[in-house]
Amino acid sequence: KAGVTQTPRYLIKTRGQQVTLSCSPISGHRSVSWYQQTPGQGLQFLFEYFSETQRNKGNFPGRFSGRQFSNSRSEMNVSTLELGDSALYLCASSLALGRGNTQYFGPGTRLTVL
């Protein structure tokens, strides 16, 4: 079974631009979560989607948004990019919501904002 895939793997943008990242979960997985990883803040939860609905949200400004499609694929969007948005953005999928469900992570998208 193919793992979680994320596109693009690397991205360079300038301040003020917007960016869209894509995540394809493992086949059959219906939950997709997004995380931001930076050297200073570590791994931080952005949001989680299940059945095309946002179920959980972390403490990030409204510039960060996401959506999930009927095939469980997900996108996240960051508008009006700031230098501090430079990070590794990770997507994870799981079969369902629930505390015991294992999350499977993709390789991440490395975003650099200049």
Add this chain to the structure above:
Amino acid sequence: DAKTTQPNSMESNEEEPVHLPCNHSTISGTDYIHWYRQLPSQGPEYVIHGLTSNVNNRMASLAIAEDRKSSTLILHRATLRDAAVYYCIRIFGNEKLTFGTGTRLTIIP
């Protein structure tokens, strides 16, 4: 804010067992303990999880204290490929993963 406490770093010799500790003193009765690890330049990888009793899988064992306030991830025979940052995570309430700073494990050949 519910958190776990782990040592910042540990070292172990290759082919020896490794015991990675984690404290979660405010854990509630229905909170799971999950362990993930992150190898260099990769996304986190699931290792093991448990609720109350000890758990084993092909990667590791998880020993959970009787009062559930601490747990230990056991790698039975460390290899160089086990060098990674190991995260102990308590999953509570709204079901999201909250990663701490983890333990950076160095394997000495």
